Amino acid sequence: MFFSCKGNLKEVQKINAINKNPIGIAENYVLKYTDSTKLVAVVSGPLYKDFSNQQFPYREFPDGFHVDFYDQDNQKSSIEADYGIIYLDTELIDMQGNVILQTHDGRELHSDQLYWDQQNSWVFTEGNYSFISEDLNIKGVGIDFNRDFSVVNSHGNTGDALFEETKEE
Numbered sequence: 001m002f003f004s005c006k007g008n009l010k011e012v013q014k015i016n017a018i019n020k021n022p023i024g025i026a027e028n029y030v031l032k033y034t035d036s037t038k039l040v041a042v043v044s045g046p047l048y049k050d051f052s053n054q055q056f057p058y059r060e061f062p063d064g065f066h067v068d069f070y071d072q073d074n075q076k077s078s079i080e081a082d083y084g085i086i087y088l089d090t091e092l093i094d095m096q097g098n099v100i101l102q103t104h105d106g107r108e109l110h111s112d113q114l115y116w117d118q119q120n121s122w123v124f125t126e127g128n129y130s131f132i133s134e135d136l137n138i139k140g141v142g143i144d145f146n147r148d149f150s151v152v153n154s155h156g157n158t159g160d161a162l163f164e165e166t167k168e169e
Contacts, residue, residue: 024050041069057088075104091118107133107149121147
């Protein structure tokens with residue numbers, strides 16, 4: 001008597017995709033990302049779900065996350081949110097609920113939702129935000145900026161700013 005097994009991996013993948021089952025789940029995770037042996041980010045949180053098996057693949061952080069990321073000088077900035085999702089094809093990260101971005105030099109941005117376009121190193125929201133730094137304390141609706149805050153476009157806003165007065169000769 002002969003028995004054989006038929007490889008049905010494609011069928012199993014289709015079932016998972018239809019049912020929207022993740023291919024991986026991690027609890028109380030810590031993920032470290034390196035570039036040429038240099039630590040660039042540490043992502044941690046209570047729950048991580050990998051849906052990279054879907055037609056539009058994504059990774060979900062349904063119970064929130066915290067990220068410490070490091071610049072070329074090894075200076076740490078961080079971001080945290082109550083929920084996050086990374087869309088793998090577009091490299092867009094959607095962070096929602098109590099989003100707090102803190103830079104290594106003390107600047108802080110609070111928002112209900114924040115997007116990070118990884119391809120273009122651009123961060124933005126169309127929602128409410130507050131931004132606090134040594135010389136600024138502003139609130140508004142809608143802001144976008146590059147990763148190091150050297151280019152900032154603030155849409156409707158109110159607040160206080162300190163400017164140094166210069167004398168013209």
